[in-house]
Amino acid sequence: MGPLPYGLVEKTGLPPGVEKLKYENTEFSAGRLDYAPMQKIHTTQPLRYDERDRLTLPLDPVMTECYISGFLKRKILSTPGIGSRMLRPSSTMHRISESPGKGLGMFATKDIPAGELIVADRPLLIFPRNIATQRTGAVPLHLTMHEMQQVILNDTEVIYKASVDRMEPDRKEAFFKLANSHTDDGSGPIVGRVRTNGFGSADMMDLGEGTAGQYTIICDELSRLNHSCSPNTKHFWDMPTFCMQLRATRHIKKDEELTTTYCDLMESAADRQATLDAYQLKCDCASCANPAISDPRRRKCREWGNQNDGRVLADLDPAPLNRLLDVFKAYIAEGLEETIGYSQVVFLLMNAYAEKGDVQNMRVYAKRLSLWKHVSNGDPVDPREIETGFGALAVAEMALRLKGKLKRK
Ligand SMILES: C[S@@+](CC[C@H](N)C(=O)[O-])C[C@H]1O[C@@H](n2cnc3c(N)ncnc32)[C@H](O)[C@@H]1O
Numbered sequence: 060m061g062p063l064p065y066g067l068v069e070k071t072g073l074p075p076g077v078e079k080l081k082y083e084n085t086e087f088s089a090g091r092l093d094y095a096p097m098q099k100i101h102t103t104q105p106l107r108y109d110e111r112d113r114l115t116l117p118l119d120p121v122m123t124e125c126y127i128s129g130f131l132k133r134k135i136l137s138t139p140g141i142g143s144r145m146l147r148p149s150s151t152m153h154r155i156s157e158s159p160g161k162g163l164g165m166f167a168t169k170d171i172p173a174g175e176l177i178v179a180d181r182p183l184l185i186f187p188r189n190i191a192t193q194r195t196g197a198v199p200l201h202l203t204m205h206e207m208q209q210v211i212l213n214d215t216e217v218i219y220k221a222s223v224d225r226m227e228p229d230r231k232e233a234f235f236k237l238a239n240s241h242t243d244d245g246s247g248p249i250v251g252r253v254r255t256n257g258f259g260s261a262d263m264m265d266l267g268e269g270t271a272g273q274y275t276i277i278c279d280e281l282s283r284l285n286h287s288c289s290p291n292t293k294h295f296w297d298m299p300t301f302c303m304q305l306r307a308t309r310h311i312k313k314d315e316e317l318t319t320t321y322c323d324l325m326e327s328a329a330d331r332q333a334t335l336d337a338y339q340l341k342c343d344c345a346s347c348a349n350p351a352i353s354d355p356r357r358r359k360c361r362e363w364g365n366q367n368d369g370r371v372l373a374d375l376d377p378a379p380l381n382r383l384l385d386v387f388k389a390y391i392a393e394g395l396e397e398t399i400g401y402s403q404v405v406f407l408l409m410n411a412y413a414e415k416g417d418v419q420n421m422r423v424y425a426k427r428l429s430l431w432k433h434v435s436n437g438d439p440v441d442p443r444e445i446e447t448g449f450g451a452l453a454v455a456e457m458a459l460r461l462k463g464k465l466k467r468k
Contacts, residue, residue, distance in 0.1 A: 063254070064208060064244045065337045071245035073213050074206040076199060080214045084221040089114065092136065094129025097265065099187065101126050101222050104135055105301040107142040119145045122230075123301065124222040125185040127274065128265050140299035146179045146437075153177055155283045158316055161340070162238055164285045165317040171307045173396075174430045174440065177292060177317065179302040180278040183234045184222060185263060186253055188273040190215040209245045216247030223249055233279045240339040255338065256282040258303060260296035278303050286338070287318035288331055288346045289394025293434045294319065306434045308396040324395055325361040327354045346393060356389040364400035372406045380411045402431045406449075413451035416458035421448040 073079065084101050090112050094100055103122050107115045125132075135141060152171055158164030171177060190211065202210065223231060234252065241251035257275030265272030281294060281303055294305045311317065322334040328350035335342055346353035363386045367375055383404055390401045409424035425448040429440045448455065459465035
């Protein structure tokens with residue numbers, strides 16, 4: 060079908076002869092779980108049940124309206140601790156206010172240390188990223204690709220609306236206040252907002268379904284995060300609390316804008332801008348303003364990333380310290396602390412220093428690695444991991460012993 064249209068599209072609406080989708084949502088008991096794996100249902104989450112399958116009152120009375128598969132509903136409700144209390148930051152870390160030329164944005168209200176929780180947001184809505192047409196046999200065969208896309212946009216609006224109609228009034232109002240950068244391409248008011256504001260997550264996925272199995276998560280506050288090619292935050296989906304958590308990837312100063320990325324950070328400035336066109340935004344970050352300096356640095360990071368693509372940390376080949384430091388500097392200069400490639404360079408630097416017997420520097424990178432892990436999955440930073448360099452301390456002690464600088468115990 061190709062990517063959905065964006066920008067000014069001349070012919071929108073349903074093509075001549077195609078009627079509006081007739082769609083009826085049948086309501087079932089909320090406790091029902093016996094759906095076929097790929098049957099899609101409108102459901103309110105996360106609702107917890109006791110051992111006798113009776114609904115227990117939610118700890119946080121904030122709910123997400125979802126249109127998801129039977130498979131995903133079962134996955135959600137079988138997650139240990141589902142419906143756990145939502146995390147709160149230690150104090151208010153952000154405000155939402157005007158960001159010149161970008162609409163609203165999120166800003167730090169105080170200095171935020173790297174790793175700190177900024178906000179945990181229970182989503183307004185969760186929807187499949189792509190909705191297959193529900194008109195079995197009813198779409199005229201003569202439709203062009205563009206007309207077929209318009210049918211899909213219209214049908215998706217009808218199906219998403221069935222979930223939006225179930226929202227609590229304050230949640231619905233919050234949703235319709237979100238930005239919409241898809242006003243002229245045939246997207247309806249709901250689809251446009253979903254396309255503008257949705258986040259993906261590897262945990263919200265129908266297994267074995269490829270891209271057709273992806274979902275998009277629409278939050279309230281996190282939707283105000285503007286894009287930067289050097290983002291200072293990272294978000295991840297925490298299933299037990301059913302929230303998107305946002306943490307700082309580096310130290311953030313009071314009043315600095317909080318940013319995320321809408322594109323592949325490893326690409327060149329021109330390729331990133333091609334992706335950002337769909338959001339109707341022209342990026343003016345420092346890297347986009349200076350591609351002659353930034354592109355070669357990102358290429359260095361990308362080549363490093365490609366070489367290690369898909370490999371777990373323990374399987375990485377060691378590299379000379381000078382090369383590692385050179386690549387590390389490129390990651391820092393480009394503000395790419397959220398990427399997997401950054402964690403790999405940091406891991407190898409920690410080990411390289413251990414091999415030299417340089418425990419102090421080993422711990423510097425062990426701290427960076429544990430922060431990266433914390434920001435990526437919320438697990439607390441264990442001081443022993445930093446102390447022992449995730450096990451690299453033994454190598455460092457051996458190196459020092461060989462150098463005669465450490466006495467055998
Ligand atoms: C998810 S919303 C972000 C919040 C939005 N600014 C608001 O007012 O609600 C995405 C939209 O914000 C705007 N935007 C985000 N990042 C931007 C940037 N770096 N420069 C200009 N506009 C940006 C674009 O209009 C984009 O479609």
